[in-house]
Amino acid sequence: MSYRDVKHLSELLVSKGLTVSVAESCTGGALSSSLTSIAGASSYFDCGYITYSNQSKVQMLGVSIETIETYGAVSEKVAYEMVIGAGERSQSNLAVSITGIAGPSGGSTEKPVGMVCFGFFFEGEITTTTQFFSGARSDIVSQSISYALVQLALKL
Numbered sequence: 001m002s003y004r005d006v007k008h009l010s011e012l013l014v015s016k017g018l019t020v021s022v023a024e025s026c027t028g029g030a031l032s033s034s035l036t037s038i039a040g041a042s043s044y045f046d047c048g049y050i051t052y053s054n055q056s057k058v059q060m061l062g063v064s065i066e067t068i069e070t071y072g073a074v075s076e077k078v079a080y081e082m083v084i085g086a087g088e089r090s091q092s093n094l095a096v097s098i099t100g101i102a103g104p105s106g107g108s109t110e111k112p113v114g115m116v117c118f119g120f121f122f123e124g125e126i127t128t129t130t131q132f133f134s135g136a137r138s139d140i141v142s143q144s145i146s147y148a149l150v151q152l153a154l155k156l
Helices: 003-016 030-035 054-061 065-071 076-090 137-155
Strands: 020-024 045-050 094-100 115-122 125-132
Touching (some): 003 137, 020 030, 030 045, 054 065, 076 115, 076 125, 115 137, 125 137
Parallel strands (some): 020 094
Antiparallel strands (some): 094 115
């Protein structure tokens, strides 16, 4: 995570009078922490949902248990439902969701360690993407945060 990326995004959000909320799984609150590391974050950061378990994704964000059972917690379908939940529940202008496999265990051939799915919500449009990162657990988390910050800034 780059302080410059966070600072740039915070300046964009403030200048446009927008707020952001996040729904995190594999990053465990690290994206929320980075977004609030800038003085004055309360003017643009609304809230963060840390939904590590499937149960919390369902209860806090309204993710369908059927979606989790069909596609798995690490999927663009779940990232999509997570970001809808974060966006609708928070009333933020912008939301992002992250769900992935940070490792070092938990991966499979179909879903290897480093696979991270993102959802982005802005102005009624929802997009999802899957990225593949490498390195230790902390590297994958850091790369996920950096990716989310850059993509949020690009959406603005």
